[in-house]
Amino acid sequence: MYVIKNGTVYTMKDDKAIKADILVNDKGKIEKIARNISAKNAEVIDAAGKVVLPGFVDAHSHIGGVFMEDEDLNEMTNPVTPEMDSYYGINPTDKQFKIAVKNGITTSCLIPGSGNVIGGWGIVLKSNEGSIDERLLKHPVCLKAATGINPKGVYSKANRLPMSRMGIAFLMRDYLRRVEEYMDKKKKAKNDPKKMPLYDLGLEHGIPVLEKKIPLKVHTYMHDMVTVVEIAKEFDINVTIDHAQGASDYYDVLKDKHVKGVIFGPISAGLFPGEGGKIDFECCKGLDDRGIRVSVMTDGPVTPENLLICEVGEAVRKGMDPIRALRMITINAAEILMVDDRIGSLEEKKDADILIFDALPSEDVRANLLLTMINGKVVYKKDEI
């Protein structure tokens, strides 16, 4: 049990800061947020003059599963591999999770890479120590898909479909159509084993997408996002637009109800022709102003964990309010991943994933993380606190 006293608390429930204490119970949940909480047996953490935030959520990452020379999240032997599952590709003891903790990232959405048009299921995992099952928040959280140069580049080398955006759209639509038909056959079979279609794990993995229980999480740049929204409408599925460079060209398209969120970044790149031709950090504010749920990501380990807050900062540089910008890596990310019942804001009954900073990290570049708490346990602490 902890009580975090006298901090300036940004709950992320709204855009206000409050002066309050937070009581964390032994089950690792937030018991109470109020002024002047006194609880016997609770260890006191003095947060006077400090900033208290919910743990950061990285809505698009591959840590624990990808290094340049060691890939466990990109099965690039077939462009359509919906049967893959990130659950089996993650090493939970990877040291990147420790780096994540030191940078305030308490939860990550870990997903297959973008080598395939359909890559497989993603999961949501906390950054604390323990096995995958102990840390798992959601499985599956999405079916990963990819458009553009990534799958095209991979299969062009092998002279295989898809070598063009035509091929990519075809494969994506063809897969969704096959899932639809599979579901239809199952429905008509009415559990009669003789009439049931042959069990197909890849098509099974698409059922929650067609049932809108999880979104298709699509690696998408520039004009590909229009294609993705078209396909989402055609099959009436939910999608998230990940990477989303060039989103400021398509605000109206992204307002579509099938788009559950836009996860922008990582922006750390120069320009290159084609899908890398526009880097529009201002779209974070633009999307937020239009009521479109927006987040940013590390794409870890593509960019290291310490740059997540820098990306939030760049959105602020482009005019976004620092608190609204923090929502991108807290409540917005949690909502996009549909885990906002557990994380993303500081509210009673939610998980005690709590950060204490010495200044507001989305505004003051010098802000240092002093403490990270996951499930009510202190997992990182600086000397100063």
Add this chain to the structure above:
Amino acid sequence: MLIKNGRIHDGRGKIYNSDIRIKDGKIEKIATDLKPLKNEETVDAKGLEVFPGFIQTLSHWGINGSATEIRPSSSDNDELSDPITPQLDVKYAFNGRAASAQQLGAFGLTTIGVTPTDNNLFGGTMAVFEVDGLNPFEMCINPQVGMMASVRNNLKLAYGKRNVAPQTKMWIFEQFATQLKKAAEYKPEKDKERDVKMEALQKVLKKKLPLFLSVDTKQDALHALEILKPYKIKLVLCNGYELDEKCDWIIDKKIPLVVRSNSMTMDDTSMRLDLKGIAALSEKGLKVALSGVDGSWQIREDVLWLGINMMRILKDEKKVLPMMTYNPAEILSVDKQTGSIEEGKRADIVLWNNNPLESYKAEIITTYMGGKSIYRKGDELKCM
């Protein structure tokens, strides 16, 4: 042109309010209460932060091709036909338009060191350029500032994978030693073909060019220093992802360090970048320059973001800003021309509405490169 009433951060640790007169692209005078001359353009910088342009010490801007969808290898930073190419010069590969297209001025950069990649043991000579222009030779501030060398794992990935040497660090260090020794002993002979590689390396041994040596690990650096012991050369260490606060020897030997960011590297070694350790070394006297990542994937925010990450540790702009401006200029031998706001230097000046080393709200109002405005707030960022 006259910049009035700005708060000057000179890049060498001084912060003060003053006016700046710019004439012929250079800083002519810094003083308070300068009166505008007849027909002189006056910029009211009251409330603005006046910074030197940032310098990216090691970059591939202008030579990293376009990474197009059509041809995967359109870059000019990598001569992968031979790991030993000291005879090459980066200045002949620089594409002014390609560098300008990146609009680096919008990110506070006015000067770039341009180098071959870390994929060759000796990659060739490096040069310093302006960030905006067309004619590479007009943009060039210093055509030959150092010899780029590397004993990094990159060589193994670039060559070993193709089943040609090097496949191991053994080869890398053996050849590092052998090539230097050969160069030291090299004398052109009358009836024999000149050895252009040895001639190029002799410039390093004769201290005409510093050796910019990229290392991954602490041990890489120690091996290289041991091999370099017989030679009196100017050495600059680059990367050094494992260097920590205990590496006092780098200070004792007065070797500057160019820190490359580890954004977009995805390898285990770069994850060991210990900025805290490097900050501690800098407190003890290590000269540090903050730079960008190696490879064709260049990042425009690298220098600023490394500065920001350094600020989290040192919390003192007077210590961090020189790592982004004056130290790079010194390391690249262009400190007479740029790297700080001082009389007689190029007017490479950036006006910010807020201090970028304090607040993310800092936006660039104008970037001047050699007195010329190359970016103004509100300019649309370019697309390709």
